Every structure is written in C-alpha cells, then in structure tokens.
Amino acid sequence: MAGFNSVADLKPFKTMWRVKVSIVRLWKQYSAAGGLTIEMVIIDSNGDKIHATVKKELVNQFDHQLEQGKTLTLTNFSLNHSVGSYRTTNHLYKISLLATTRVRSCEALPVGLNGFTPVNxxxxxxxxxxxxxxxxxxxxxxxxxxxxxxxxxxxxxxxxxxxxxxxxxxxxxxxxxxxxxxxxxxxxxxxxxxxxxxxxxxxxxxxxxxxxxxxxxxxxxxxxxxxxxxxxxxxxxxxxxxxxxxxxxEPKPLTLASGVSVKDDFFIHTPRKTIAEMIECRQVEKCIVMCTISAIETDMGWYYLSCKPCDKKVMYMPPLVAGDHEDDDLQKFKLYCPKCKSYEPKLLPRYKLHLVVLDHTGNSKFLLFDHLALQLVNQPCIELTGPITDEVQDPDVLPLALQNLIGKTYLFKVEIMRENFVYKHDTFKVNKIITNLAIINEFDTPKAPKEPSTQISRGHEYSIVSDAPEGSLMLLEEGSSQEGFPSELTPAKRRGGPAVNLEEEFDQNSVTKTGISTRVKKEKVDKSG
The missing domain is CATH 2.40.50.140 (Nucleic acid-binding proteins)
Structure with a gap:
C-alpha cells in the first residue's frame, strides 16, 4: 500500500487502512468500565479530524510512541461508531488501535495544521x-x-x-x-x-x-x-x-456544585463559632467565623516572591565560589527557585496576609494566601508592588488598598488544626471567604436558612450540578501533585505527623496551586479584645 487513505474515507468495513496524521490532542483517561486508556484527536493533511483510542491492555505497547504534536503513520486499525455526549470530532467513527497496528514516525504535516475551529x-x-x-x-x-x-x-x-x-x-x-x-x-x-x-x-x-x-x-x-x-x-x-x-x-453566592451551594456551606454544613469558641476548640475541624479585620501584621511582610512557572517561593542562595571570604557579601546572593533549579527565575509577587481579627468575644490571627487575599483587595499583588526583584524592605509601609481592609467585616471559613490546640499556634488558616454584604447581613440575623438552597443564581453564572463532577474527574485524572501548604488535611493525617508551624511549612514548601501566599504587615493593635 503505497499511498495514504484520507481520514474522511475511513469506515468500519475493513481494518487495513493506512493514514498519515498529526496528534493535535492526547490525554489519558480512567473509567470504571474501560480502565486507563489513551485518547487522541488526530488530523490529516486535509484538515479532517477523528478520535482514536488505545485500550487499557495496549497502553504499555503504544504509550512510548504517542505524543501530542507528533506526526505518525498508522496502519491496520479498527473503526467503531462514535457516540456519546463528549464527542471530540464530527466524524461518524472513531479509531481503535489493535495489537497488530503499526505506528511509525514520519515527517511533519504542514505548519499551522492544528485543527483549531472556533465556533460562533x-x-x-x-x-x-x-x-x-x-x-x-x-x-x-x-x-x-x-x-x-x-x-x-x-x-x-x-x-x-x-x-x-x-x-x-x-x-x-x-x-x-x-x-x-x-x-x-x-x-x-x-x-x-x-x-x-x-x-x-x-x-x-x-x-x-x-x-x-x-x-x-x-x-x-x-x-x-x-x-x-x-x-x-x-x-x-x-x-x-x-x-x-x-x-x-464577585462570584455569584448561590453557585451549585454537587448539590451544595457556597451559601449552604457557610450557613448549614459548617458549624459557626465565635473567635473564643474557635480558640477553645480541641478537635480538628472547620468552622465559620464572622469577624472584623482590626490590623495587618506587618512584621511578616505582606507579599513574597514566587517563581512564576511553578508558583514556589524563591530563596536567596550564596555565590557558588568555594573558599571565598566574601561569600557572605549580601550583594552576591542570588534568587533561586529550588523547584525549577533556576538561578534566574521569572518572578511574580503574591500576597500572604496575616490578619488580626476580632469579634465581641476576643481576637485572633488569620493567614490568607494569594487567591483569598485577591478577593479582599480586588487587585493583583503585582499592581501594588510594581515590577520588583527583591523582598519586602520596609514592612511598615502598607499600600492603601491593604489599609482599606481594616475595619471591614467578612465571613471566614477557618481550619482548626492540631497545631492550634495542642501547641497553641495562634494563627489559623483561612480557606474560604464570603465578602457579599447581603450574605453577611443575613448570616448575622438570628434565623439562618434551614433547608439547602435549590435556586441557582441567574445572570452570568451558569455553574450547574453537572459541571462540578467534570472538574473533579479532570483533577483526579491529571494526577497533579500540589506541593506546599496543604489545602485539605484530614484529621487522620493531622494526627499522624508532627505539629507543623504554618510559617515554617510555608517557607519550606512555598505555595500550592490552590492556595497562593503572600506576606503581610503588622499594625499595632490593642489585643485585649
């Protein structure tokens, strides 16, 4: 067979087809029925696309040969009807590689042939x-x-x-x-x-x-x-x-995900506590605290420098000159990303705010990472710092946007960790905030909703129940390891290891994708309550 078949001509009546195609998209997918499979969208020189699958028993055979962007020849494969509600192409059929399918690398297809067809x-x-x-x-x-x-x-x-x-x-x-x-x-x-x-x-x-x-x-x-x-x-x-x-x-307050709305999470599914009750708690749990920001701890700084590609906190490293008595010269220290192993990382400042908060029962300290701080400030950290290449030099100088947070009241979803009640660590990590004034006022009234919300917000919010499982499956299948400060620790995990200091843990592991961090500044406040 000297020539190649067109993707448009492929039909199930035989298996001895031969095509020259480029892989425009490749991913691995796990399902209970099919196990781990390799899924691809491939395109030929005519711009016609078709879906292709490698079943679980053949993944090891073909995995090393398949790569997104690679151009290949495929010879001898089967075709089946393309069905379902997640069809990647409009081709009537999809390819299934066989144990006897021959895969060979070849010269690339014309540049720019990526199959991108944006819709109206x-x-x-x-x-x-x-x-x-x-x-x-x-x-x-x-x-x-x-x-x-x-x-x-x-x-x-x-x-x-x-x-x-x-x-x-x-x-x-x-x-x-x-x-x-x-x-x-x-x-x-x-x-x-x-x-x-x-x-x-x-x-x-x-x-x-x-x-x-x-x-x-x-x-x-x-x-x-x-x-x-x-x-x-x-x-x-x-x-x-x-x-x-x-x-x-602001996100719409009644977003549904897997049947639980953000409002229900705050009003019904998570217990409400005062600051005093939170401090006195002797078990690992989450709670909702309504309190007012009274100050920002400036001793801790209010931002940190991260490596843009990996999000990790960068550190200063001494010059790699052995025996030089001037090795301790601060001017010779260079910023280094331990994750990327780069001495010239691309820098991005991120918030890490230490808030002093109070209610009618007492005061405490809350730690907010970048994505939560952004909800409060409504400005990316880089807009406050400008292009920078150094750490905080004068922590007592707080930008006006941060000063304006003082005196404002919000709903915080707080994690009470083992370190807080066993080792008296006085800073609590926040993992969710509600800033909507109407929701806060409703929370502050004696009567809260007794039944879960069933209405979805209107307007430009279209997150429906079926959205969330897709996002969840996507995350599980990607298997992305998120290092750094944990966004979710189970009680069992907390009991299993030594106590963790929030600041030490942050400095060692930096920030996760789900919780970006920033250093914050301290203002003198009467903490007597």
Missing amino acids: FQEVLDGSLNPDFLIDVIGHVVEVSHVEMIHVNGKETQKISLELRDLADVRLPMVLWGNFADQVTNAIQLRGEGRLILVLRFGKIKVWKEDRSVSNAYNVSDVQLNPNMAEVEAFRAMLPADELQLAIV
Missing part, C-alpha cells in the same frame, strides 16, 4: 450547536470572578467564572474548573496593559434551562491564554479599538 458565540447561545460535540472557543476575556473553592465529591476544587466577547461583541459565559482556574488567575496578574485572549480547545456546551455556557470537560479540554498562534494574532487585530477594561467581579 451566537450559535452557542441560541442552541444552534449540538451540545454532544465538544467545541473550540477564542474570545477576549472581559469579566472574571475570583477563584472559588467548591466541594466536589468530598474534595475541594477550584472554580472560576469568566465572560468572553467575540468580534461581534457577543458575550459568552464560561466556567473553568481545577488547574485551569489557577492558570487564568496567574495570567490576569501578569497581563500588563494588553488584552487577555483565551483559547479553549474541546470545551463542553452546558445547558441549564434556557441558558447556555461553556466549560472544560474532563482531561480532554485545554486552555491557553495569549498563546503564540496565528489565529490569536488575527483575532486581536480585529477586536474593536475600544478601551474596555477587564472587570473582576
């Missing part, structure tokens, strides 16, 4: 597109919420809501789960003055009643911000020449 926003919103097929999206990010930590199947998952506009100024709601939420937050902090263009590959159309939005779907989806693509440059050039600014908005 209006066709998503008016129901013209079949939601069973995954779609590509390109849009200008004009609105973004803070990252939320949502309970999904007993675990906490990051979620962020966005609004994109297209060249016709049609607005498309989008919800991203898991690491993608953190990826968007980082891009926003580094966006500078330029517009933020988002590209979503293989996104899922979500339908809730009459409303439609787009979300990432399992491991298949890919999100890039301002990627180096010809399509992005063409889109940017055709955007209206207006001065539309990115709006950072």
Whole structure:
C-alpha cells in the first residue's frame, strides 16, 4: 500500500487502512468500565479530524510512541461508531488501535495544521450547536470572578467564572474548573496593559434551562491564554479599538456544585463559632467565623516572591565560589527557585496576609494566601508592588488598598488544626471567604436558612450540578501533585505527623496551586479584645 487513505474515507468495513496524521490532542483517561486508556484527536493533511483510542491492555505497547504534536503513520486499525455526549470530532467513527497496528514516525504535516475551529458565540447561545460535540472557543476575556473553592465529591476544587466577547461583541459565559482556574488567575496578574485572549480547545456546551455556557470537560479540554498562534494574532487585530477594561467581579453566592451551594456551606454544613469558641476548640475541624479585620501584621511582610512557572517561593542562595571570604557579601546572593533549579527565575509577587481579627468575644490571627487575599483587595499583588526583584524592605509601609481592609467585616471559613490546640499556634488558616454584604447581613440575623438552597443564581453564572463532577474527574485524572501548604488535611493525617508551624511549612514548601501566599504587615493593635 503505497499511498495514504484520507481520514474522511475511513469506515468500519475493513481494518487495513493506512493514514498519515498529526496528534493535535492526547490525554489519558480512567473509567470504571474501560480502565486507563489513551485518547487522541488526530488530523490529516486535509484538515479532517477523528478520535482514536488505545485500550487499557495496549497502553504499555503504544504509550512510548504517542505524543501530542507528533506526526505518525498508522496502519491496520479498527473503526467503531462514535457516540456519546463528549464527542471530540464530527466524524461518524472513531479509531481503535489493535495489537497488530503499526505506528511509525514520519515527517511533519504542514505548519499551522492544528485543527483549531472556533465556533460562533451566537450559535452557542441560541442552541444552534449540538451540545454532544465538544467545541473550540477564542474570545477576549472581559469579566472574571475570583477563584472559588467548591466541594466536589468530598474534595475541594477550584472554580472560576469568566465572560468572553467575540468580534461581534457577543458575550459568552464560561466556567473553568481545577488547574485551569489557577492558570487564568496567574495570567490576569501578569497581563500588563494588553488584552487577555483565551483559547479553549474541546470545551463542553452546558445547558441549564434556557441558558447556555461553556466549560472544560474532563482531561480532554485545554486552555491557553495569549498563546503564540496565528489565529490569536488575527483575532486581536480585529477586536474593536475600544478601551474596555477587564472587570473582576464577585462570584455569584448561590453557585451549585454537587448539590451544595457556597451559601449552604457557610450557613448549614459548617458549624459557626465565635473567635473564643474557635480558640477553645480541641478537635480538628472547620468552622465559620464572622469577624472584623482590626490590623495587618506587618512584621511578616505582606507579599513574597514566587517563581512564576511553578508558583514556589524563591530563596536567596550564596555565590557558588568555594573558599571565598566574601561569600557572605549580601550583594552576591542570588534568587533561586529550588523547584525549577533556576538561578534566574521569572518572578511574580503574591500576597500572604496575616490578619488580626476580632469579634465581641476576643481576637485572633488569620493567614490568607494569594487567591483569598485577591478577593479582599480586588487587585493583583503585582499592581501594588510594581515590577520588583527583591523582598519586602520596609514592612511598615502598607499600600492603601491593604489599609482599606481594616475595619471591614467578612465571613471566614477557618481550619482548626492540631497545631492550634495542642501547641497553641495562634494563627489559623483561612480557606474560604464570603465578602457579599447581603450574605453577611443575613448570616448575622438570628434565623439562618434551614433547608439547602435549590435556586441557582441567574445572570452570568451558569455553574450547574453537572459541571462540578467534570472538574473533579479532570483533577483526579491529571494526577497533579500540589506541593506546599496543604489545602485539605484530614484529621487522620493531622494526627499522624508532627505539629507543623504554618510559617515554617510555608517557607519550606512555598505555595500550592490552590492556595497562593503572600506576606503581610503588622499594625499595632490593642489585643485585649
């Protein structure tokens, strides 16, 4: 067989096909029925795409030969009907590699043949597109919420809501789960003055009643911000020449995820405590505390320098000159990222706030990492610091945006750890905040809701019950190890090891994707209550 078959001509009546294709998307997927499989979307020189699968018993045979972006020839494979509600292509069939399939590397297909086919926003919103097929999206990010930590199947998952506009100024709601939420937050902090263009590959159309939005779907989806693509440059050039600014908005308070709303989490599912009750607690648990920020501890600093690619805290390292008596010269110390092993890391300042809080029963200290501090300040840390290459030099100088937090009252979801009641560690870690004044006022009234909320917020929030399990599965399948300060520790894990000092743990492990940190400044406050 000298020539190659076209992907468009592939049908199940035989197996002896031969195609030359490029892998535009590859991921591994686990299911109870099929086990661990390799999934791919491949494209030929005509631009026709088809889904391909490697079943669990053949994963070890083909894993080393398959790589995203690689061009291959495939010979002898079977085809089956393509069905389901997460179809990656419009081809009627999908490829299944056989034990006798031959895979060979070959010269690359034409440059730029990536299969990217962005949809029209209006066709998503008016129901013209079949939601069973995954779609590509390109849009200008004009609105973004803070990252939320949502309970999904007993675990906490990051979620962020966005609004994109297209060249016709049609607005498309989008919800991203898991690491993608953190990826968007980082891009926003580094966006500078330029517009933020988002590209979503293989996104899922979500339908809730009459409303439609787009979300990432399992491991298949890919999100890039301002990627180096010809399509992005063409889109940017055709955007209206207006001065539309990115709006950072509050998340909608009634977001549903796996049947539990954020409001229900604060009002019903997590016990409420005063500061005195929190301090006196003698067990590992989470609680809701309504309290007022009375000061910011400036001795701890209010930001730290992180390595942009890995999010880890950078450190100063002495010069690598043995026997030099001037090794202790501070001018010769260089910033170093222990995770990337780089002496010239790309730096990004992040918040790590130590708040002094009080209520009518007493006072305490709360530790907030970057994604939570951003909810309070509504400005990325880099906007307050400007481009920097050094640690905090004068911790007593607090930016006005941080000073303005003093005197404000919020709802905090706080973790009581073993270190707090066994070793009297007086700083408590916060893992969720509600800043919405109406919700705070309702919480402060004698009567709280007795039944879980069943209404989903309207407007631009389209996070429905079916969204969250996808985000959860995506995270589990990616198997991303998040080092640093734990976002979720079980009581068993807390009892199993030695007590952990929050500051020491942070300095050793830096920050996680789910909890970014910042150093904070201290103001003198009467702590008598």
